[in-house]
Amino acid sequence: MTSAIPAFQDPAVAARFASFPDRARKGLLTLRSLIFETAADLPPVGPLEETLKWGQPAYLTPETKSGSTIRLGLPKEGGFAIYVHCQTTILSEFQSLFPDDFTYEGHRAIRFDDDADLPQDQIGLLIRRALTYHLKQPA
Template sequence: MTQTFPPFGNPAVAATYESFPPPLREGLLTVRKLIFATAAETPGVGTLEETLKWGQPAYLTPETKSGSTIRLGLPKQGGFALYAHCQTTIIPDFRSLFPDAFHYEGNRAVHFKEGAALPLDPLRLLVRSALTYHLK
């Protein structure tokens, strides 16, 4: 696997990323890096835990319990997705800010097409919202 930042601390997570098709893996690794960078620059988040939930890479805030779990995966429709807990307002709040800029799956996910440019600034808002959800 190519060098990633931050390095994987969990071999099972690393193996899961390695199993993703290369074009989708690149997009998922970009979102992973954004999650870690956003956590590092956001007060109150603390250290992230990177683990697997339902076989998907998942990001939690166990130190501060500031956030709701973020998962990354491959939806059946193709492409890749960022998932938030469906009983939170994370995705609906984001959709109210960017109603037509993304493809949404109800209250649970934002989908991305393979090879499409990722709008990192809006995604940073989504990630920050999830990582600080319990601080509201």
């Protein structure tokens, strides 16, 4: 990553990150930073809104409505995860590119072990697709 993690604008989101276990928090903060960096490289996305949805940090594109919500959280199985809307094709398209590279949870999440070394280029593709999901795709 090339830029610093952006400051929290919402105290509730900051408190939620502070409540995550130390080992998972590191990976979740890496994902958070990657979401902001990816959005910054995609001008049609516009500014991101960071909020809580279902108690999880969530990232939306309210100005442009270009994207589908991305959430970060802790799966029951342990570790940490990135979630996308399960009624989209975001994760199934990603899984077709990387069928054996990740631990998938249906069409809604990729789970990581606490000590996982995140493949940022690959995860960046997932984030890019989620942030641009509602933009008109070329024919």
